[in-house]
């Protein structure tokens with residue numbers, strides 16, 4: 426057996442232990458991604474192998490938290506994939522405007538850029554005071570960053586370009602104050618936002634959502650976990666509600682697919698059908 430094969434066994438043993446001790450379920454994460462992330466974590470950790478790290482990982486919460494940060498990929502940006510936000514503006518918002526109140530679940534929100542983007546978009550489209558965004562992530566560190574809404578100033582150029590390409594209607598710098606090398610987003614954007622820890626692999630559904638975004642999260646999951654998470658979204662979504670996935674994700678061949686239609690090809694925005702009347 427070569428060392429890569431042994432590492433795969435070590436990963437399985439460690440992930441089982443992590444699940445039993447901490448309740449975080451990475452047992453159905455895509456193997457290649459886990460292997461890559463854990464190898465990176467190992468090279469920084471001072472342990473020669475995962476087996477040698479395992480005993481400490483299962484007893485030392487601080488060490489486990491560093492592993493958690495290593496496993497989850499947290500890259501995000503404001504108005505990421507601007508064409509997606511443009512499609513939301515043009516094809517989803519007109520439907521949302523017909524509701525008195527709109528509930529949005531952003532699952533896997535990472536450091537919050539996507540949540541603030543959605544808040545800006547909904548405000549600009551006249552829904553101010555009529556929506557609430559529930560932004561959740563498995564990683565409590567990124568949730569803390571998201572709550573602050575402070576990002577490196579040098580990112581603002583890229584975020585501004587994305588915002589403009591997504592159909593943004595005002596000057597993007599109106600949404601933040603520059604201080605030293607940081608941009609502090611306007612606190613008013615947070616008024617309709619709730620940030621919380623939530624693990625898609627083990628936690629329950631969120632009731633009666635009109636819009637769910639889960640972009641660039643399920644690419645790290647194996648098939649059975651993808652099905653579980655999609656069933657959770659299906660349960661959480663109102664009939665007529667919208668489910669948005671990342672550019673490399675789709676509902677093709679998924680169990681819930683027959684209840685959904687893509688609003689426009691290749692947008693990865695799906696609408697849940699209303700129940701058929703007899």
Ligand SMILES: C[S@@+](CC[C@H](N)C(=O)[O-])C[C@H]1O[C@@H](n2cnc3c(N)ncnc32)[C@H](O)[C@@H]1O
Nearest residue numbers: 497498501533535562563564624625626640641
């Ligand atoms: C690449 S980021 C995507 C961020 C954002 N949705 C975007 O597209 O820019 C993936 C996020 O999914 C989160 N994540 C991974 N597994 C999760 C799980 N089981 N439950 C909830 N969030 C999870 C990670 O912590 C990470 O913040």
